[in-house]
Amino acid sequence: xxxxxxxxxxxxxxxxxxxxxxxxxxxxxxxxxxxxxxxxxxxxxxxxxxxxxxxxxxxxxxxxxxxxxxxxxxxxxxxxxxxxxxxxxxxxxxxxxxxxxxxxxxxxxxxxxxxxxxxxxxxxxxxxxxxxxxxxxxxxxxxxxxxxxxxxxxxxxxxxxxxxxxxxxxxxxxxxxxxxxxxxxxxxxxxxxxxxxxxxxxxxxxxxxxxxxxxxxxxxxxxxxxxxxxxxxxxxxxxxxxxxxxxxxxxxxxxxxxxxxxxxxxxxxxxxxxxxxxxxxxxxxxxxxxxxxxxxxxxxxxxxxxxxxxxxxxxxxxxxxxxxxxxxxxxxxxxxxxxxxxxxxxxxxxxxxxxxxxxxxxxxxxxxxxxxxxxxxxxxxxxxxxxxxxxxxxxxxxxxxxxxxxxxxxxxxxxxxxxxxxxxxxxxxxxxxxxxxxxxxxxxxxxxxxxxxxxxxxxxxxxxxxxxxxxxxxxxxxxxxxxxxxxxxxxxxxxxxxxxxxxxxxxxxxxxxxxxxxxxxxxxxxxxxxxxxxxxxxxxxxxxxxxxxxxxxxxxxxxxxxxxxxxxxxxxxxxxxxxxxx
Ligand code: DGT
Ligand code: CA
Ligand code: CA
Ligand code: ZN
Numbered sequence: 266x267x268x269x270x271x272x273x274x275x276x277x278x279x280x281x282x283x284x285x286x287x288x289x290x291x292x293x294x295x296x297x298x299x300x301x302x303x304x305x306x307x308x309x310x311x312x313x314x315x316x317x318x319x320x321x322x323x324x325x326x327x328x329x330x331x332x333x334x335x336x337x338x339x340x341x342x343x344x345x346x347x348x349x350x351x352x353x354x355x356x357x358x359x360x361x362x363x364x365x366x367x368x369x370x371x372x373x374x375x376x377x378x379x380x381x382x383x384x385x386x387x388x389x390x391x392x393x394x395x396x397x398x399x400x401x402x403x404x405x406x407x408x409x410x411x412x413x414x415x416x417x418x419x420x421x422x423x424x425x426x427x428x429x430x431x432x433x434x435x436x437x438x439x440x441x442x443x444x445x446x447x448x449x450x451x452x453x454x455x456x457x458x459x460x461x462x463x464x465x466x467x468x469x470x471x472x473x474x475x476x477x478x479x480x481x482x483x484x485x486x487x488x489x490x491x492x493x494x495x496x497x498x499x500x501x502x503x504x505x506x507x508x509x510x511x512x513x514x515x516x517x518x519x520x521x522x523x524x525x526x527x528x529x530x531x532x533x534x535x536x537x538x539x540x541x542x543x544x545x546x547x548x549x550x551x552x553x554x555x556x557x558x559x560x561x562x563x564x565x566x567x568x569x570x571x572x573x574x575x576x577x578x579x580x581x582x583x584x585x586x587x588x589x590x591x592x593x594x595x596x597x598x599x600x601x602x603x604x605x606x607x608x609x610x611x612x613x614x615x616x617x618x619x620x621x622x623x624x625x626x627x628x629x630x631x632x633x634x635x636x637x638x639x640x641x642x643x644x645x646x647x648x649x650x651x652x653x654x655x656x657x658x659x660x661x662x663x664x665x666x667x668x669x670x671x672x673x674x675x676x677x678x679x680x681x682x683x684x685x686x687x688x689x690x691x692x693x694x695x696x697x698x699x700x701x702x703x704x705x706x707x708x709x710x711x712x713x714x715x716x717x718x719x720x721x722x723x724x725x726x727x728x729x730x731x732x733x734x735x736x737x738x739x740x741x742x743x744x745x746x747x748x749x750x751x752x753x754x755x756x757x758x759x760x761x762x763x764x765x766x767x768x769x770x771x772x773x774x775x776x777x778x779x780x781x782x783x784x785x786x787x788x789x790x791x792x793x794x795x796x797x798x799x800x801x802x803x804x805x806x807x808x809x810x811x812x813x814x815x816x817x818x819x820x821x822x823x824x825x826x827x828x829x830x831x832x833x834x835x836x837x838x839x840x841x842x843x844x845x846x847x
Contacts, residue, residue, distance in 0.1 A: 269304065272300075274300075277297065277300045280293050281358075281368045284372070285372045287372070296330075303334075314334055315335060317332065320335070333345065357371060357382065360383055363409065363416060374395070374398075378401070390406050422461065422748070423503075424459070424777055425454070425458065425817070426778065427503075427777075429777075429814075432450045436450060438479060439480060442475040442476040445468055445470045445475070446469050446470065446514050447468070447514055449467050450466050456527065456591060457821055459783065463505060464505060466508070467509075467524055470511060473495070473511040476511065477509065480497055480499060486501060496508065496511070510524065516570040518569075522573045526590065529591070530591070534576075545580075548570065549576075550569045550579050586600070588817055601823055601825045603826045604820050604825060605816055605820060606816060611640050611833070611834070612833075613634050613803065613831075614737075614798055615801070616642070617644075618644060621647040621657060622655055622804060624804060627672055628672070629806070631672060633806050641680045641839070642682065643684040643707040644669055644682065644683065646665065648662075648697055650713075683706050684706060684707030685707075686709045686740055687709065687711070687736075688711065688714070689711060691718065693729030695730065695736075707737055709738050710738070710739055711772075712726070713744065716743075716750065720756065727742060728763045732767050736769055737769065738770040738771065739771050742782060747779070757789060758789065761786075761790050761793050765793055768796070772797070773787055773799045773800075773818060774800065774802050774815070775802070777814040779802070780814060785822070787818065787821070788823055791828060795828070797819065797822075799815040801815070
């Protein structure tokens with residue numbers, strides 16, 4: 266929906282096609298740079314797009330890019346880029362979307378292997394035709410085949426981090442429609458799943474046609490799939506489907522419970538109702554009189570229907586937060602009182618400054634943490650092996666430690682710790698010597714490379730980092746990127762046992778591309794009593810707001826504040842941190 270995003274995508278696509286067709290690297294970089302600038306721009310560019318001078322005043326945007334931006338905003342397309350598209354087989358663009366396949370490889374596959382789309386790529390790998398082509402060893406080809414399978418398996422499911430902002434915007438828009446008295450999103454989104462199939466929205470309205478029209482006539486709607494009195498479905502240009510249901514206000518709670526699901530949870534609640542001689546459906550909980558016809562159609566008053574809480578109460582079971590409604594949890598399944606919340610988080614322990622690949626200065630980073638009332642902030646830039654992320658040499662790190670300690674002196678209200686996100690090398694050794702690590706207040710150890718290692722090696726590698734006496738937390742343990750990269754598959758039970766034994770935490774990285782630990786592994790860690798930190802891995806100010814995705818995932822795993830160091834008070838957190846320095 267954002268024109269900056271759409272524009273950036275067109276520039277990125279153009280850059281990729283230029284690379285495939287062999288354009289000069291300098292020109293390709295210039296176009297890529299424009300895309301990055303557009304992505305990072307804090308405000309929408311469309312309103313200023315008719316002013317070529319103002320566009321060119323933005324660092325990195327030249328005359329020809331400014332003209333293209335203007336053309337896109339005015340006409341919705343860019344002729345030069347359309348022509349580029351026509352210079353390659355149309356299916357080659359989707360080959361570029363295969364995770365891990367860059368333009369250089371696609372160029373080779375096309376020119377030397379006659380690959381024109383994903384189908385021909387699959388067929389030619391399977392038939393062995395591509396073996397022997399430059400740079401295409403058997404292993405590389407097998408990896409490409411895996412990546413295609415992986416992306417096909419995840420096809421159609423959108424990342425939570427994309428769906429939630431979209432749903433918030435939809436709810437805001439529809440709540441302004443005439444007659445709307447209640448509105449909420451439901452489904453897997455409300456349960457906080459890491460990917461969602463479609464967006465479910467419930468509305469109570471005195472005039473159902475107005476929210477319905479507000480949805481079908483909304484910009485960004487590609488197709489109206491179905492539009493009736495109580496249900497409307499549309500597909501957005503981003504490909505995601507939105508289901509809007511109009512429900513009676515008096516039974517909104519019953520509808521919310523039903524459409525939040527999961528299906529398994531609904532089945533369980535219905536069985537509990539039946540055992541108590543009642544009937545549960547999306548209109549309420551009713552006394553069961555044995556009749557065939559649904560009770561609401563016979564004017565029978567529900568026992569409970571206005572709120573979810575009323576229904577749980579009437580069934581005599583404890584309210585289950587949406588994040589925990591995934592499995593067929595037994596009725597006596599205990600719901601922890603002190604599940605983590607966004608508000609309970611008081612420390613950020615994994616984030617980056619412009620010393621490595623972040624955009625914030627140290628002071629800007631501290632300001633972000635203070636704005637959120639955090640009592641502790643650990644600055645963790647990348648280590649020397651992460652060359653692409655401008656990782657710190659030992660000398661730069663030592664200078665930064667002093668700089669951070671000086672900054673810490675300036676603030677009463679926040680403790681600023683000198684930390685590092687240290688690479689875990691393929692064999693489990695860390696990227697700085699112990700003598701250097703010992704000078705840091707805080708150490709996050711994370712895997713960034715060799716992410717296709719076999720599981721046994723990965724387990725040994727990560728356990729070695731967990732056991733290291735100077736390490737506080739294992740950062741994004743698998744390195745997976747949702748819908749994009751599978752990452753390591755270590756034996757999680759073994760990692761969790763090692764973490765517990767060595768008083769080392771496992772990180773739940775809140776970035777919605779990562780959510781690593783994933784929910785089920787948080788659950789295992791919680792059950793075993795291992796510590797789990799929740800951090801945003803912020804590289805820019807807005808990243809601090811990604812915390813909510815980590816919290817949803819943590820709650821799905823049943824994580825309580827007692828096992829989450831970010832929720833501890835300043836003294837308790839510091840005592841644990843310092844226990845690894847004596
Ligand atoms: P998704 O969209 O695939 O990520 O997953 P959900 O859970 O959002 O599923 P969806 O959109 O098909 O339906 C939303 C909720 O409606 C679902 O969680 C539970 C409820 N529901 C849908 N179909 C059924 C059904 O056949 N039986 C029961 N008991 N509940 C259903
Ligand atoms: Ca759904
Ligand atoms: Ca749905
Ligand atoms: Zn990292």
